[in-house]
Amino acid sequence: MRIEQSFTVGAPPDRVWSLIRDPQVMVGCVPGCDGIEQIDETSYTAQVTVSVGPIKARFNLVIEITEEQAPTFIRTESRGEEGSRASMVKSVNEMRLAPVDDGTEVSYSADVEISGRLGRYGAGMMKKIATKLAGKFEESFRTLAEAPEEVVG
Amino acid sequence: MMAATFHKPATVDDAVRVLTDAGEGGRPISGGATLVAMMNAKLVEPDVLVSLSAIAELKDFGRAPDGTVRIGAMRRHRETAFESDLAGGQAVVAKAASQIANPPVRNMGTIGGSISFADPAADYPPALVAADATIEIAGPDGRRFVPAEEFFLGWYETAVEPGEIVTAVLLPPAPDRAVGHYEKLCRVAGDFALASVALVLALDGAGTVTHLRLAVGGCGGGPVRCPEAEALVVGAVPSAERIAALAERLVEDLDPVDDSRGSAEYRLQIVPRLIAKAFEEALTEMEPAR
Known part of the structure; x- marks a missing residue:
């Protein structure tokens, strides 16, 4: 399934970029994420829990930055599985930053494949749930990016 | 599959306490119509199951003097479908209950369980909104009341927080001749x-x-x-x-x-x-x- 969204943040692209590239910021903004660790210059591991009804799937993700043009574009690929279970998730993600009058327009897309427990739900419904989670990310990210700089960290 | 610890408390307060202590791995079980099927398919593997089946107040059906109906969370779909006291406007809830799945599911499934699972295509949710129902929820801080319209948050998400259980559905009296x-x-x-x-x-x-x-x-x-x-x-x-x-x-x-x-x-x-x-x-x- 493909998810495409865009939102505007009241902060300049340089600042938005530095936040997006800060793993600790991402831990706080990605819904269900409780840890990101840098492996090398371009790879990270992360733990993300996705809940749909009573099903709670905790994924161990490996995220690789495959292309990066600071401060306007980043492409990542993530792969992950849920412990010993058969649930798998794979995604290719792109994010673009563009200056606008009142800050930065952030547009992103993700092509996501899910199999296993969560794959039992139809793609239509998973897309609605993913879009809802994306909305939560936007809200947390915007709050953080628009806050005075000292607060961040 | 790892065996779950099974609790069967006799009061709502005890159920909430056990559930709260169990944390993330705890799950209440009422009729089991959905949860047992999901456990069999290994989609859900709770560490602690808190059965609500021994809590007498959850099985009650009653009508207050002002006409408000209280349906205990453990009332089976079959009981609600045949409830002769659900007449007029309130009958929408009985009619929805009568169309849930099939007889075995209606014999086991409960109104509290069904709305807590909150399948987007389930029968009770639209009926409860039409009936202007209020959902009674018990948690560590006591009971709270949420209108049906604010209870269903979308895609299997409800207003029920961890450690809480639905205890009853309240239906206000419908207008005369509704x-x-x-x-x-x-x-x-x-x-x-x-x-x-x-x-x-x-x-x-x-x-x-x-x-x-x-x-x-x-x-x-x-x-x-x-x-x-x-x-x-x-x-x-x-x-x-x-x-x-x-x-x-x-x-x-x-x-x-x-x-x-x-x-x-x-x-x-x-x-x-x-x-x-x-x-x-x-x-x-x-x-x-x-």
Whole structure:
């Protein structure tokens, strides 16, 4: 399934970029994420829990930055599985930053494949749930990016 | 599969305590109609199961002097479907209960369990919104009350927080001479709805609509109600044109998905027909009295 969204943040692209590239910021903004660790210059591991009804799937993700043009574009690929279970998730993600009058327009897309427990739900419904989670990310990210700089960290 | 620890507390307070202590791995179990199937399929593997089946107050059905009905969370669908005290507008809930899945599920499944699971295509959610129900929830800080319209947050998400359980569904008295109807379309008998319409309708002696609450199921993350659409019919005679206008306005608020049962587009096409049918049935039911 493909998810495409865009939102505007009241902060300049340089600042938005530095936040997006800060793993600790991402831990706080990605819904269900409780840890990101840098492996090398371009790879990270992360733990993300996705809940749909009573099903709670905790994924161990490996995220690789495959292309990066600071401060306007980043492409990542993530792969992950849920412990010993058969649930798998794979995604290719792109994010673009563009200056606008009142800050930065952030547009992103993700092509996501899910199999296993969560794959039992139809793609239509998973897309609605993913879009809802994306909305939560936007809200947390915007709050953080628009806050005075000292607060961040 | 790891065996779950099984608890069977006798009071709501004890159930909440055990559930809170169990943390993330804890899960309440009422009728088990959905949860046991999910456990069998290894989709859910709770560490601690808290059975609600020994808590007497959850099995009660009662009517307060002001006409408010209290349906305990452990009431089975079958009991609610045959509840003779659910008449008039409140009957919409009994009618929805009678169309849930199949007899074995109706014998086991409970109203508290069903609404806590909150399948977007389930039968109770639109009926409870149409009936203006309130959900009673117990947690570590006592009981709280949430209107049905604010209970279903969408795509299997409800207002129930970790450590809380649904204890009852409260139905306010419907207006005099109100009729409740539940219209469901499914591909095969016993299936979840492709789409469904629940309504509570009352007319005055001149045939003018004095009360209307209508909710659609299966066409979004939770039941969809549109007061603006209802206002197109309230205060007027419910003509086919007015009902069509209501349906046209309400369809704008729907958010269905394509799934194995049908496409989103198909759902948008059938909802106006289900709404027309629901009005027709409700008006027919009123006729002897009018």
